[in-house]
Amino acid sequence: MKPFLQVKDLCVAFPTEDGQVKAADGISFDLNQGETLAIVGESGSGKSVTNLAIMGLHNKSKTQISGSVTLNLPNQVIDVISSTEDEVRKLRGSTMSMIFQDPMSSLHPYYSVGDQISEAWRLYNSGSKADGIKRATEMIDLVGIPDAAKRVREFPHQFSGGMRQRVMIAMALVNNPKLLIADEPTTALDVTVQSQIMQLLKDMQKEFNMAILLVTHDLGVVAQVADRVCVMYAGKIVEQAKIDEIYYRPAQPYTVGLLQSIPRVDQFHGKRLTAIQGQPPSLINLPQGCSFAERCEFKKHVTGNLCTEVAPLLEEKADSHFARCHLSAAQIQDLAKVAK
Amino acid sequence: MLKYISRRLSYTIFILILISLVVFLIFALLPADPAALTCGKTCNPQVIEANRHRLGLDVSVWQQWWRFIVGLFQGRTYGEAEALIKCPAPAFGYSFNRHECVTKIIADAFPITLSLAIGAFIMWLSIGISLGVLAARFKGKFVDRASTVFVLIGTSLPTFISGILILLFVVIKFGLVNPLDLGNWANPFTDPLGWLKTFFFPCLTLAFAYAASYTRFTRSNILETSTEDYIRTARAKGLSEKVVLRKHTLRAALAPIVTIAGLDFAGLLGGAIITEGIYNLAGLGRLSIRAVLVDYDLPIILATTLFAATFVVVMNLIVDILYAFIDPRVRVG
């Protein structure tokens, strides 16, 4: 069976005065029904740009997009990139939905939450306004907002941040989408609310058997929910594997660095953190070789100037474990142990 | 919501009382003696005192003010016996200059000003908002650049120039309206064509200046709103660009226009002095400017000042209530 979502060689570039910014470069991954894929990266790594391209939300007059984003639906196969604006629009909110980082500003302040959810439902279902509100009430109840019948008539400013994110989730799921893109869904929330929302997403995934594409910078959240992980750096995927592979057998120096640099609440060692030195490169002037070479601790173990001259390809280093590095997976894992 | 409205209403009444008091105090402090002004060539202190009594100016400012307020509700009389003058409620005073109750004078002038204000208001809103929406929708394209030119001309031409230009080069040159008919009052309900003849061009003159700034305002508000997160949410829902613009962007972008439009409209209701002057319209603007410059007719000045202030305050109330309907966030406070 073909995977539900296939992204192949997706490139998103913005022309700017200083030159072209390749915000996402050669992104490829698959996502199956019921699966959670996490895209991890820092600001400017291209993770959000990738998602907006999948949703077809980029302004086409200001963006150059190439590659393909294929949705294998039961009765049709559709490529988001080559389809018309109208065809893609009809996928949004029905086949694929999205929730955003800041629930405070993502809901329209002038409409009641019931109206907003009902609007999303009525777009793809024939029903009266009253039916829409009824459906909205069910959804609000489903996402765990107490007193749904009353709250459906309330406005976004009457909800707390966590509750607003629940409303966003209710709205995204009202048409039983096959794919939910969650762009930093808990970054703006407090930690106790974050765990509520992540739990809710897990429950909803079971309920609707949907695929989730989770975009985040938080490796803790990823460990909590993801099945597979893509690590992005400077617009490229640098490593892609099953979750345990990424955490216990990372095969790319940036991933190694990330995992070592975060303090853990369950381990108290009192030693210095192992930080990644330097800054991410500017996307306008990407170095010729590996984008990470300048900051890489393991570079010295590669012969010659390979790292600064030749950009490594995304290779399968182990069974469905892809990484972009001139070193082998075994070499990196040995070096990582020493670094610890 | 009811609580909000009643609170705002009581606040408005309080402000109105305060304004009337302030206006009275200002007139009491003026160096001119209104009683002396009523007195013709054969003037002597007895006549002045008698007039002062007839005008009701021989009591303290507070009492004058109180009589004015009572008069508003009960009507007022001036003088005694054979020279008794009666002004029915609401009495705004009596103009000895014109030998008429001020209420009647204002009632004659107000329909003209109202016609002008409403006509101009409809014109500038429809031109300004639609042009602003088009300019925002086709940002950087021809429509947008054309609207920029319109905005530049509209905002930089004052009405006393644009009005005269329209009068000279459109109305008179093309003989659209007989210049002698300019300023003739026609009832819009019985004689719509005659009304249009009188008011179309004055309204256009006023609307021209306002429409320009409304175009600019609408355009920038729409562009700003379209970068909001909730607009992205609306697109992610699968709404078409048209619906996103109509239902989501416009609603938020136009809300502030309600406030500005309401206050601009209220300002016009006090009288459009220049436009009324150019087109020879006997509206409130001309009434007050004559009362100030020609006749020094204090009761009229007092009444028109109060009138204009009342419009602004009442419109403020209406705008606030409207805004609470538009923006639910205001309701709770």
Place this chain on the structure above:
Amino acid sequence: MSNNILELENLSKYFTTTSGGAFSRRKGVVKAVDSVNLTVAEGETVGLVGESGCGKTTVGRTVIKLYEPTAGKIIFEGEDITKYSRSKMKPLRSKMQMIFQDPFASLNPRKTVGSIIQSAYDIHGIKPAGGSENEIRSLLERVGLNSEHINRFPHEFSGGQRQRIGIARALALKPKLIVADEPVSALDVSIQAQVINLLDDLQAELKLSYLFIAHDLSVVQHISDRVVVMYLGKVMEEASTAELFAAPRHPYTKALLSAVPIPDPIIERKRERIILKGDLPSPMNPPSGCVFNTRCWKAADICRTTAPQVLQISPKHNLACHFPE
């Protein structure tokens, strides 16, 4: 008496809010900080944690007297500075500095890095030995920037570098106490570690004391010697870092810790989470009794009526709970 550089005694900061029109003015009081006791010893890092609205930022700002305290005492180096006027505070300000969350917002975009740091000297009329430019250059090197950067503007730097500039400015006056308000939460993960390491190094080298305010418990655990947990303006629990994280006694602390995700999938799969019900109550209208009772799974009648006192349960462990874990 002690070697405490900072002592807060029953510190409270209330904000009054007004709403309504000219006639019906309702006054609300937000007890942003309510009777907080806290000490920071010389060379110590005290972490102050809690969720949004718990009052941790207000504590920080009240300590350096950006806010006037409503009640209680602030004792700095044994001096009671609670009632100090602006002019009396001035010499003390060089000894206590603040680092902010958003390094960009706190740096004047029209000034070069050099003149931003220079202004710290100018305000206090300090002329560093060896010339201020040399001093600024060595400061920049000290915080891991290039001394050539002295003539650049803030927008030419990345987020992490800007935070280093903020730190350099705070260090210019050789402070003893630094109040750091979410200093790394706006930074990317790989940059966070660099800045945390820098703060660690500077402390060791300059014998600084930190009041480290943050919501990220992993970071707080890493950097702090002692941790104070706040909720709705009140201290819930206070203990040495090792003790607090290994054996939290307050239900809120326990829930907070259990909510923090751990970057380890196997542990995450086995973990039992305490999912707190509901939302943070409004600080305008906090629950009666123990402020945490509306979300606590152990809440009994006494919790709804009587606020628990902060009691010492072991030498370095204070707790405000009727039913500790």
